[in-house]
Amino acid sequence: xxxxxxxxxxxxxxxxxxxxxxxxxxxxxxxxxxxxxxxxxxxxxxxxxxxxxxxxxxxxxxxxxxxxxxxxxxxxxxxxxxxxxxxxxxxxxxxxxxxxxxxxxxxxxxxxxxxxxxxxxxxxxxxxxxxxxxxxxxxxxxxxxxxxxxxxxxxxxxxxxxxxxxxxxxxxxxxxxxxxxxxxxxxxxxxxxxxxxxxxxxxxxxxxxxxxxxxxxxxxxxxxxxxxxxxxxxxxxxxxxxxxxxxxxxxxxxxxxxxxxxxxxxxxxxxxxxxxxxxxxxxxxxxxxxxxxxxxxxxxxxxxxxxxxxxxxxxxxxxxxxxxxxxxxxxxxxxxxxxxxxxxxxxxxxxxxxxxxxxxxxxxxxxxxxxxxxxxxxxxxxxxxxxxxxxxxxxxxxxxxxxxxxxxxxxxxxxxxxxxxxxxxxxxxxxxxxxxxxxxxxxxxxxxxxxxxxxxxxxxxxxxxxxxxxxxxxxxxxxxxxxxxxxxxxxxxxxxxxxxxxxxxxxxxx
Amino acid sequence: xxxxxxxxxxxxxxxxxxxxxxxxxxxxxxxxxxxxxxxxxxxxxxxxxxxxxxxxxxxxxxxxxxxxxxxxxxxxxxxxxxxxxxxxxxxxxxxxxxxxxxxxxxxxxxxxxxxxxxxxxxxxxxxxxxxxxxxxxxxxxxxxxxxxxxxxxxxxxxxxxxxxxxxxxxxxxxxxxxxxxxxxxxxxxxxxxxxxxxxxxxxxxxxxxxxxxxxxxxxxxxxxxxxxxxxxxxxxxxxxxxxxxxxxxxxxxxxxxxxxxxxxxxxxxxxxxxxxxxxxxxxxxxxxxxxxxxxxxxxxxxxxxxxxxxxxxxxxxxxxxxxxxxxxxxxxxxxxxxxxxxxxxxxxxxxxxxxxxxxx
Numbered sequence: 001x002x003x004x005x006x007x008x009x010x011x012x013x014x015x016x017x018x019x020x021x022x023x024x025x026x027x028x029x030x031x032x033x034x035x036x037x038x039x040x041x042x043x044x045x046x047x048x049x050x051x052x053x054x055x056x057x058x059x060x061x062x063x064x065x066x067x068x069x070x071x072x073x074x075x076x077x078x079x080x081x082x083x084x085x086x087x088x089x090x091x092x093x094x095x096x097x098x099x100x101x102x103x104x105x106x107x108x109x110x111x112x113x114x115x116x117x118x119x120x121x122x123x124x125x126x127x128x129x130x131x132x133x134x135x136x137x138x139x140x141x142x143x144x145x146x147x148x149x150x151x152x153x154x155x156x157x158x159x160x161x162x163x164x165x166x167x168x169x170x171x172x173x174x175x176x177x178x179x180x181x182x183x184x185x186x187x188x189x190x191x192x193x194x195x196x197x198x199x200x201x202x203x204x205x206x207x208x209x210x211x212x213x214x215x216x217x218x219x220x221x222x223x224x225x226x227x228x229x230x231x232x233x234x235x236x237x238x239x240x241x242x243x244x245x246x247x248x249x250x251x252x253x254x255x256x257x258x259x260x261x262x263x264x265x266x267x268x269x270x271x272x273x274x275x276x277x278x279x280x281x282x283x284x285x286x287x288x289x290x291x292x293x294x295x296x297x298x299x300x301x302x303x304x305x306x307x308x309x310x311x312x313x314x315x316x317x318x319x320x321x322x323x324x325x326x327x328x329x330x331x332x333x334x335x336x337x338x339x340x341x342x343x344x345x346x347x348x349x350x351x352x353x354x355x356x357x358x359x360x361x362x363x364x365x366x367x368x369x370x371x372x373x374x375x376x377x378x379x380x381x382x383x384x385x386x387x388x389x390x391x392x393x394x395x396x397x398x399x400x401x402x403x404x405x406x407x408x409x410x411x412x413x414x415x416x417x418x419x420x421x422x423x424x425x426x427x428x429x430x431x432x433x434x435x436x437x438x439x440x441x442x443x444x445x446x447x448x449x450x451x452x453x454x455x456x457x458x459x460x461x462x463x464x465x466x467x468x469x470x471x472x473x474x475x476x477x478x479x480x481x482x483x484x485x486x487x488x489x490x491x492x493x494x495x496x497x498x499x500x501x502x503x504x505x506x507x508x509x510x
Numbered sequence: 511x512x513x514x515x516x517x518x519x520x521x522x523x524x525x526x527x528x529x530x531x532x533x534x535x536x537x538x539x540x541x542x543x544x545x546x547x548x549x550x551x552x553x554x555x556x557x558x559x560x561x562x563x564x565x566x567x568x569x570x571x572x573x574x575x576x577x578x579x580x581x582x583x584x585x586x587x588x589x590x591x592x593x594x595x596x597x598x599x600x601x602x603x604x605x606x607x608x609x610x611x612x613x614x615x616x617x618x619x620x621x622x623x624x625x626x627x628x629x630x631x632x633x634x635x636x637x638x639x640x641x642x643x644x645x646x647x648x649x650x651x652x653x654x655x656x657x658x659x660x661x662x663x664x665x666x667x668x669x670x671x672x673x674x675x676x677x678x679x680x681x682x683x684x685x686x687x688x689x690x691x692x693x694x695x696x697x698x699x700x701x702x703x704x705x706x707x708x709x710x711x712x713x714x715x716x717x718x719x720x721x722x723x724x725x726x727x728x729x730x731x732x733x734x735x736x737x738x739x740x741x742x743x744x745x746x747x748x749x750x751x752x753x754x755x756x757x758x759x760x761x762x763x764x765x766x767x768x769x770x771x772x773x774x775x776x777x778x779x780x781x782x783x784x785x786x787x788x789x790x791x792x793x794x795x796x797x798x799x800x801x802x803x804x805x806x807x808x809x810x811x812x813x814x815x816x817x818x819x820x821x822x823x824x825x826x827x828x829x830x831x832x833x834x835x836x837x838x839x840x841x842x843x844x845x846x847x848x849x850x851x852x853x854x855x856x857x858x859x860x861x862x863x864x865x866x867x868x869x870x
Binding site for chain 2: 316318338339342343348350355356357358359360361362366370371373374376377380381382384424
């Protein structure tokens with residue numbers, strides 16, 4: 001199968017090489033507050049090729065896609081389509097021939113396929129009455145290219161994920177589309193559906209479209225890509241023909257070589273703190289079992305969607321589970337009840353700080369003590385002295401930079417916000433602290449500080465369950481790494497034999 | 511190379527240099543002052559237009575008529591602070607009014623017991639509202655709209671659509687009573703407001719209200735039982751509305767099933783004018799009272815300036831709209847100021863980290 005799909009790809013790639021690129025991104029840099037999202041990145045896409053864009057989470061792929069499709073304005077560099085400068089305007093990008101399929105589906109479930117395809121451009125009479133016949137007709141024309149078998153009158157909510165994907169492609173493509181950007185189009189598809197998607201990609205390619213394909217799955221990438229481009233740490237690493245690469249080489253490009261080992265040596269793990277036995281959440285997690293000892297950092301590694309956060313959510317009582325049990329210090333932790341989990345001695349630093357951890361309307365101080373209300377208000381009145389003492393201690397021990405504890409939490413930088421969320425738990429002295437992407441969206445300085453705090457915590461005997469997509473962080477901090485894929489633990493790597501390559505191998509193919 | 515950046519940039523985690531506290535509180539003072547300024551200017555204008563305005567009788571009357579709205583608004587504020595809404599307060603007030611009189615006059619219960627049952631009914635209605643919103647996940651607007659109809663209907667059924675009168679003497683007595691020359695009803699309202707303020711500012715439950723309203727997910731993940739907090743807020747609103755029912759009974763000298771018609775909109779307006787965010791998580795009782803006073807002032811102006819009664823609603827609506835617009839404007843300014851300041855703080859703190867990152 002591999003061979004079959006490779007043959008035409010190479011042919012097309014060879015043909016494309018002699019042609020001017022249809023889209024060129026030159027010297028693109030993009031800065032967000034405290035973060036460099038892209039640093040002088042070059043990228044090009046030729047007609048009739050699939051250029052796979054790869055990189056770890058946070059390497060800058062999404063930002064580059066958003067710049068190419070006109071959603072973001074690059075701070076440096078420029079995008080040229082067909083030799084013409086492209087302004088940062090999604091509508092202009094679409095007119096210029098750049099069609100983008102974003103990661104999340106954007107169909108309106110209550111509308112028909114035809115209405116979705118014509119979304120916002122419904123053909124209508126003078127009085128705003130939608131011309132149904134014309135709408136159906138035009139939808140059929142558009143569908144003919146990618147999914148002739150779909151009926152325009154089907155409701156979008158009745159479509160399978162794959163058909164939904166096709167409708168989105170149909171909608172994105174217009175008469176003059178030259179480039180199709182697909183951001184992880186296969187994440188919700190079955191293998192048969194992926195085959196079908198790839199057939200369509202091949203046919204679009206043969207019509208001369210340049211295709212940008214983003215995926216975490218190397219198998220897929222090698223099936224479909226003519227060339228592979230790798231980004232790492234916001235930088236351009238290289239674009240090479242797929243035929244010259246293999247899994248190992250790509251992984252090496254993705255993770256780089258020089259990695260600092262922030263060793264946490266010399267720790268003797270204590271007694272078992274957390275026991276997870278046969279945890280199963282149907283359709284999400286299967287048979288998850290592991291232990292964590294006092295003073296030990298166990299990391300769940302794997303790609304986005306492998307089920308790492310879901311494990312954390314089940315332990316902490318956010319998500320229910322059908323089978324298995326969680327014990328903390330020997331006692332069963334009641335399922336599906338975060339309050340019970342907290343009282344048992346578990347803390348969680350959630351992945352999405354803004355959505356899951358911060359109360360934007362409240363002050364830094366109030367956010368700091370949010371998880372210790374039972375301690376600062378043993379009856380029902382808040383002991384303000386005790387509260388300000390806790391806030392002061394947190395501020396000095398975690399070096400939280402703020403104008404005063406009375407300012408709103410939203411005025412702090414990402415790193416300082418994260419420290420506030422950490423402080424919330426430290427005041428409880430939990431036996432187990434779950435850290436889900438603790439350094440996501442924080443700048444480099446704060447990253448190092450947060451790592452130091454983690455090290456300090458384990459030295460005091462806290463058991464830590466770490467979830468991180470940052471491999472250097474995983475390597476530096478973990479005593480053991482459990483690699484997850486598709487809701488299972490597919491490998492356990494002890495500190496001695498830990499390497500980025502090994503983790504990536506388990507995560508992508510294991 | 512990355513590792514180097516990390517090393518060089520790893521900041522010296524010392525204490526923050528200077529702790530600034532003044533700026534923020536200035537903004538807060540300004541925020542609160544906004545309404546006060548509107549009230550003062552409004553009063554002066556009205557005083558110029560009608561000399562009667564500053565008479566003791568008129569001021570007392572203004573405050574007195576504001577008490578019922580104030581009590582019900584305070585309850586409503588709790589619900590809005592948890593990002594809910596309670597449309598049933600006017601109907602609960604009516605139900606409480608007919609019950610507290612009817613149970614005493616028709617069923618012969620002691621007056622205090624009848625009043626207690628009326629309050630209990632208010633709490634029960636709140637409990638059902640809260641359960642419908644949290645457990646059944648019915649949108650608050652719909653759940654309390656249904657409850658509004660049911661409670662109003664029950665009031666009509668119980669009273670047969672007629673006012674129940676005469677009322678027990680004690681209501682008249684309380685209505686007329688004065689302490690230090692001030693009507694007891696006004697003092698009572700102030701006590702209710704102080705308790706509510708204390709609960710919100712100084713108790714665990716108050717924190718839980720703000721946290722749940724601001725971000726229910728974050729609250730839950732911090733160990734707060736958000737559903738319980740929301741239910742309790744609705745119960746408080748029900749109790750406050752029922753208390754308003756007792757008060758209106760004294761004023762109307764009857765248990766009236768038609769009492770408080772449309773009051774839900776008035777109290778929601780008062781709360782929102784008083785800075786309670788409809789998105790939840792924000793609001794202060796003191797400001798809610800200012801909102802109530804502003805609405806009372808408008809009503810007073812309509813009376814004093816002899817605005818034809820038919821214009822009443824339009825004028826009230828315009829003032830509510832205007833006050834809300836001024837409020838949004840004022841908040842945008844405050845927010846822009848906060849953003850500027852935080853940008854400054856970040857710049858000051860910027861230190862080596864971003865530089866180190868850029869140099870690679």
